[in-house]
Amino acid sequence: MTETYEVVVVGGGTAGLSAxxxxxxxxxxxxxxxxxxxxNAPAAHLQGYLTRDGMPPAxxxxxxxxxxxxxxxxxxxxxxxDVVRDGTGEFDVTLxxxxxxxxxxxxxxxxxxxxLPAVPGVAERFGRDVLHCPYCHGWEVRDExxxxxxxxxxxxxxxxxxTQWSKDxxxxxxxxxxxxxGDEDLRRLAAAGGAVVPGEVAELVVDADRLTGVRLADGxxxxxxxxxxxxxxxxxxxxxxxxxxxxxxxxxxxxxVIDPTGLTSVPGxxxxxxxxxxxxxxxxxxxxxxxxxxxxxxxxxxxxxDAAVARGR
Numbered sequence: 001m002t003e004t005y006e007v008v009v010v011g012g013g014t015a016g017l018s019a020x021x022x023x024x025x026x027x028x029x030x031x032x033x034x035x036x037x038x039x040n041a042p043a044a045h046l047q048g049y050l051t052r053d054g055m056p057p058a059x060x061x062x063x064x065x066x067x068x069x070x071x072x073x074x075x076x077x078x079x080x081x082d083v084v085r086d087g088t089g090e091f092d093v094t095l096x097x098x099x100x101x102x103x104x105x106x107x108x109x110x111x112x113x114x115x116l117p118a119v120p121g122v123a124e125r126f127g128r129d130v131l132h133c134p135y136c137h138g139w140e141v142r143d144e145x146x147x148x149x150x151x152x153x154x155x156x157x158x159x160x161x162x163t164q165w166s167k168d169x170x171x172x173x174x175x176x177x178x179x180x181x182g183d184e185d186l187r188r189l190a191a192a193g194g195a196v197v198p199g200e201v202a203e204l205v206v207d208a209d210r211l212t213g214v215r216l217a218d219g220x221x222x223x224x225x226x227x228x229x230x231x232x233x234x235x236x237x238x239x240x241x242x243x244x245x246x247x248x249x250x251x252x253x254x255x256x257v258i259d260p261t262g263l264t265s266v267p268g269x270x271x272x273x274x275x276x277x278x279x280x281x282x283x284x285x286x287x288x289x290x291x292x293x294x295x296x297x298x299x300x301x302x303x304x305x306d307a308a309v310a311r312g313r
Contacts, residue, residue, distance in 0.1 A: 015273025024071025042127025
């Protein structure tokens with residue numbers, strides 16, 4: 001038997017829970033489908049979120065689920081594997097468990113996955129002393145010896161950014177050729193006191209469960225205590241693609257074309273969080289989920305009111 005909800009939120013991270021909180025408070029029958037794969041799971045703490053700075057991500061999400069369920073929202077640990085738009089413009093969603101649900105509207109907050117370079121030690125230490133975002137973790141490692149592992153020529157910009165938090169920055173070119181970097185960026189890095197080291201990185205050096213260095217393929221080792229790397233972003237847009245949502249290509253992957261409220265090109269489908277863009281931090285994801293839910297609620301309200309007026313005629 002197919003259960004019917006006014007809104008199904010696909011994704012139980014910050015954006016999805018924020019949307020569900022608004023919908024629950026608006027008395028909408030809402031289901032959150034949570035696959036349990038938050039992007040920030042490797043991090044010990046989240047930073048930069050006012051009043052929640054330093055809170056463990058798992059504790060943050062647990063508190064969010066508690067708040068949302070207090071308003072009658074149902075949260076299920078499952079994964080949406082298919083969605084189709086029916087003849088009325090509403091949606092049938094199939095879950096991995098086999099459960100089928102019907103939704104008048106959808107909010108997709110499925111986020112993205114980070115693909116890390118295949119250097120021994122990088123994946124194991126990601127979120128600890130192998131980092132991505134200086135705004136998230138730069139303060140915690142300030143003034144330490146930074147390394148930046150190049151994955152593309154754009155990695156020089158990451159090296160330039162992190163000089164705000166340390167004056168001891170080394171850009172390891174790894175598989176990037178130095179002549180692929182712009183002269184202006186190299187001059188900027190030199191002006192900031194940064195160094196450039198050519199040669200492929202073979203592995204990270206770890207001692208007593210702490211990063212202590214970066215070892216190159218030639219056997220040389222450079223002492224570093226924090227390493228920044230830009231993962232390859234893989235947006236989880238499968239459901240949006242099934243619905244025929246328009247996507248736009250960016251340097252960080254393909255994301256849905258959305259209006260300022262998060263509405264996609266598919267009527268009745270909103271996107272928020274990292275499902276809508278690469279640079280959505282936790283605080284941005286919460287805002288995006290809130291905005292999408294508030295807009296969706298108003299759209300449903302006036303759709304129903306207009307229908308009632310039509311019936312009265």
